[in-house]
Amino acid sequence: MxxxxxxxxxxxxxxxxxxxxxxxxxxxxxxxxxxxxxxxxxxxxxxxxxxxxxxxxxxxxxxxxxxxxxxxxxxxxxxxxxxxxxxxxxxxxxxxxxxxxxxxxxxxxxxxxxxxxxxxQTADRTLPLLAPMSEVAGRLSIVAGSNALLSAAGGRGQLLGGVAGTPRAKVLVIGGGVAGEHAAANAIGLGADVTVVDIALPRLRQLEARFGSALTTRTSTPYEIAEQIRVADLVIGSVLVPGAAAPRLVTDEMVATMKPGSVLVDIAIDQGGCFQGSRPTTYDAPTFRVHESIFYCVANMPGAVxxxxxxxxxxxxxxxxxxxxxxxxxxxxxxxxxxxxxxxxxxxxxxxxxxxxxxxx
Incomplete structure (x- = not known):
C-alpha cells in the first residue's frame, strides 16, 4: 500500500x-x-x-x-x-x-x-490511540495552568504547592480518566491540594488506591461541581464521551463565582469543550477571560512537546x-x-x- x-x-x-x-x-x-x-x-x-x-x-x-x-x-x-x-x-x-x-x-x-x-475502542472500552495523547495533555494541563496562574500572565499569583506558612493552590480535576489521572499526578507532584470529580465510583476508588490521602474525590453532580469551582484556583476539564461532543459541565454562572485570576484549562476542547464559555485557541493566543477567570483552550496541546x-x-x-x-x-x-x-x-x-x-x- x-x-x-x-x-x-x-x-x-x-x-x-x-x-x-x-x-x-x-x-x-x-x-x-x-x-x-x-x-x-x-x-x-x-x-x-x-x-x-x-x-x-x-x-x-x-x-x-x-x-x-x-x-x-x-x-x-x-x-x-x-x-x-x-x-x-x-x-x-x-x-x-x-x-x-x-x-x-x-x-x-x-x-x-x-x-x-x-x-x-477495545472491548473493555479503553481508547488505545487516544490514551498516549491524553497522558501528555493531562500532564501539560498542569504546566499550562500553573503558568497562567502567574500574575505576569494575568492570573491570581498562586504557586501550586505554596511554601511553608502559605496555602497550597486548590486544583479541581473534572473527569478521572487517563487525562484527569495524569493531571492529578502532576498537580500532586507539585504539592497542590487536588480534588477529582467523576461520575464513576469504581474509577474514584482506583484513583484513591493509587494516590491515597494525597487526593480528594467527589462524585460528579452539578451541585458538587459548583461547590468545588467556587474555591478552586485551577480547574482542569478532562471529560470524555468517545466520539460525542463533550458535555458542558461548567456553566458561566459557576465561573462567575470563582476567585479573580483563577484558571480553567479545557482538555476536552477538541470535542467541543466541557466549559460553557470554551472556544478553541492556539498557542499564538492560548487564553481569554470569562468573567474574572482565565480560560486556556488550546486544541492541540501535545503539539508543543x-x-x-x-x-x-x-x-x-x-x-x-x-x-x-x-x-x-x-x-x-x-x-x-x-x-x-x-x-x-x-x-x-x-x-x-x-x-x-x-x-x-
Missing amino acids: RIGIPREIKNNENRVALTPAGADALVRRGHEVIIQQGAGRGSGFSDDEYVIGGAHIASTAEETWGRAEMVVKVKEPIRAEYGFLRDDLLLFAYLHLAADSDLTGALVAAGTTAVAYETV PHTSTRALSNATLPYVTAIADLGWDAAAECDPALARGLNVRSGVITNEEVRASQPI
Whole structure:
C-alpha cells in the first residue's frame, strides 16, 4: 500500500504521524511510504532519516496526498486540505468530528473513508490511540495552568504547592480518566491540594488506591461541581464521551463565582469543550477571560512537546497502520473490532453513531 505522511499545518502543530523507525517497519513489509519534505522536522527527524528508512520524500502536500492510498496524519485536515480528500482515499488521524461540522461535511461530500484515532475502542472500552495523547495533555494541563496562574500572565499569583506558612493552590480535576489521572499526578507532584470529580465510583476508588490521602474525590453532580469551582484556583476539564461532543459541565454562572485570576484549562476542547464559555485557541493566543477567570483552550496541546508526543503516538498507531496496509480496510476491520469502531465516515455516510447524533448531515 502507498502510505502518505503530510506535514501538519495546524497552528503550532509540530508532531508528525510516523517516525523514521515506523517508516522502516512499513517498508520492510513491502509498503511504500511517502513523507512530505520537512514533515518530521518539528519532532527532530530529518528527511535523511526517513530516506534511510526507505521512505520517499515528496516536495509538496499535493504530491503526498495525491500519491497515497492511505494518508496518516496527527490532526484533522483543516480547510486548506479539504481539496485533497477523495473517494478512493483512506484517512487515519485524530478527527473529532462531533465538534467539526465543516470537516464532517467535507468528508461526506468527498466520499473519503475516514477512520478516527479517538474512536478506536477495545472491548473493555479503553481508547488505545487516544490514551498516549491524553497522558501528555493531562500532564501539560498542569504546566499550562500553573503558568497562567502567574500574575505576569494575568492570573491570581498562586504557586501550586505554596511554601511553608502559605496555602497550597486548590486544583479541581473534572473527569478521572487517563487525562484527569495524569493531571492529578502532576498537580500532586507539585504539592497542590487536588480534588477529582467523576461520575464513576469504581474509577474514584482506583484513583484513591493509587494516590491515597494525597487526593480528594467527589462524585460528579452539578451541585458538587459548583461547590468545588467556587474555591478552586485551577480547574482542569478532562471529560470524555468517545466520539460525542463533550458535555458542558461548567456553566458561566459557576465561573462567575470563582476567585479573580483563577484558571480553567479545557482538555476536552477538541470535542467541543466541557466549559460553557470554551472556544478553541492556539498557542499564538492560548487564553481569554470569562468573567474574572482565565480560560486556556488550546486544541492541540501535545503539539508543543513533539519530541515526546510523536514517539508516543507512533508507538500506539503503528500496529493499526500496519494492519490496514497489510490487509486493506475491510479485512483489517473484520479482524479487529476495536479498529472497526474507528470508522467515522465512508462512501458519503456517517457511520459512527455518536458523530451522527452530533452532526446530523
